[in-house]
Amino acid sequence: MVLTIIGVDVSTCTRRVKVVLFEKGVDFVIKPVDWSTGEHKSEAHLAKQPFGQVPILDDEGFILFESRAIGRYIATKYANQGTKLIPDPKDLKAVALFEQAACVEQADFEPYVSGIAVEKLFNPLRGLAGDEDKFKKNVEALNAKLDGYERMLTRTKYLAGDVSAWNSKNIGLSMSLTMPATR
Amino acid sequence: MVLTIIGDDVATCTRRIKVVLFEKGVDFVIKPIDWTIREHKTEAYLEKQPFGQIPVLDDEGFILFESRAIGRYIATKYANQGTKLIPDPKDLKAVALFEQAACVEQADFEPAASGIAVEKFSNPYKGLATDEDKFQKHVEALNAKLDGYDRMLTKTKYLAGDEITLVDLWHLPHGEIAEKFAPEVFESHPKFYAWWQALKTRPSWIKANEKGNML
Numbered sequence: 001m002v003l004t005i006i007g008v009d010v011s012t013c014t015r016r017v018k019v020v021l022f023e024k025g026v027d028f029v030i031k032p033v034d035w036s037t038g039e040h041k042s043e044a045h046l047a048k049q050p051f052g053q054v055p056i057l058d059d060e061g062f063i064l065f066e067s068r069a070i071g072r073y074i075a076t077k078y079a080n081q082g083t084k085l086i087p088d089p090k091d092l093k094a095v096a097l098f099e100q101a102a103c104v105e106q107a108d109f110e111p112y113v114s115g116i117a118v119e120k121l122f123n124p125l126r127g128l129a130g131d132e133d134k135f136k137k138n139v140e141a142l143n144a145k146l147d148g149y150e151r152m153l154t155r156t157k158y159l160a161g162d163v164s165a166w167n168s169k170n171i172g173l174s175m176s177l178t179m180p181a182t183r
Numbered sequence: 184m185v186l187t188i189i190g191d192d193v194a195t196c197t198r199r200i201k202v203v204l205f206e207k208g209v210d211f212v213i214k215p216i217d218w219t220i221r222e223h224k225t226e227a228y229l230e231k232q233p234f235g236q237i238p239v240l241d242d243e244g245f246i247l248f249e250s251r252a253i254g255r256y257i258a259t260k261y262a263n264q265g266t267k268l269i270p271d272p273k274d275l276k277a278v279a280l281f282e283q284a285a286c287v288e289q290a291d292f293e294p295a296a297s298g299i300a301v302e303k304f305s306n307p308y309k310g311l312a313t314d315e316d317k318f319q320k321h322v323e324a325l326n327a328k329l330d331g332y333d334r335m336l337t338k339t340k341y342l343a344g345d346e347i348t349l350v351d352l353w354h355l356p357h358g359e360i361a362e363k364f365a366p367e368v369f370e371s372h373p374k375f376y377a378w379w380q381a382l383k384t385r386p387s388w389i390k391a392n393e394k395g396n397m398l
Contacts, residue, residue, distance in 0.1 A: 050334035051291055064279050066286035073279040089272030096247050096256040103249035106289050108234055151233035
């Protein structure tokens with residue numbers, strides 16, 4: 001049975017998983033969620049994803065949620081094919097630097113780019129007004145955080161070291177979402 | 184050379200590491216930051232922590248920042264002593280469920296809990312006004328997210344399974360502040376509350392707070 005991603009093809013978090021699947025050359029199908037009927041808030045969905053969100057991985061009955069956890073699982077399960085995206089667990093220091101980079105993405109990048117996305121993309125899509133003040137605060141905060149990124153990327157090619165790693169893919173995704181919004 | 188944590192004994196993110204060190208029975212020293220010279224914003228410090236934050240681990244010259252990354256490093260390096268806090272890397276499914284729980288903590292708990300901490304503790308501490316509207320929004324957001332926690336903790340005793348892991352402990356520093364200022368949110372989620380009570384009474388957390396905390 002091919003890996004199933006329960007999600008929405010165009011959603012940011014589903015695409016965060018798709019990019020990893022394509023890097024690893026792993027076959028999958030997307031099983032769409034019917035947002036219009038509130039399927040993501042149904043008891044059946046909540047039994048798999050207790051926060052009523054997408055995506056969810058179904059690997060022959062093994063259910064996993066959270067796009068980064070799914071990405072890690074794919075990168076580990078298919079370690080021997082496609083792009084190497086996660087260090088060998090036996091390499092204590094490489095793993096430590098990967099985890100440090102993972103924390104940086106979640107604490108120093110994601111809150112601000114997703115905040116920009118909410119004000120400039122998601123709110124308008126939902127027919128809500130974007131909050132210009134919140135947008136500007138997120139832009140200022142991101143601007144300051146990217147000084148830290150510059151320091152890190154002066155030393156290494158990618159955030160966890162010199163080998164292409166999964167975290168850089170997450171950033172690529174978030175940036176592609178931010179760029180149209182900030183233009 | 185004993186593990187050195189460059190940080191502040193009472194700071195939330197330093198205590199997030201201290202609780203792990205105590206669970207694992209690992210010796211360490213805290214090397215305090217000199218706040219009077221804004222040491223954390225000096226070039227020398229930014230070499231170690233490019234975002235100008237604390238804490239930083241110095242393990243015989245190996246420098247690591249971010250409290251959760253440091254916790255993972257300690258739990259892995261000292262896997263054979265103290266409480267088991269991270270699954271065996273060979274157990275693909277156990278690791279996946281641990282990583283799922285780690286994402287939940289960072290996406291579904293930390294933003295609202297730390298938001299409450301900013302409005303109700305950090306801002307007053309710095310002489311800034313509390314934004315009551317932001318505080319209320321964080322409380323509402325946390326309240327909704329804890330429904331998800333109740334669902335998870337109906338199925339397993341801890342967030343990654345039936346054994347405690349790092350992820351459970353990571354909730355303590357900001358959770359403690361959130362509980363103080365929004366106790367009704369904690370108390371109205373029974374599974375979450377029982378799990379929370381067990382965590383905050385652990386000797387390692389009590390010891391991590393011995394030199395004081397922000398409350």
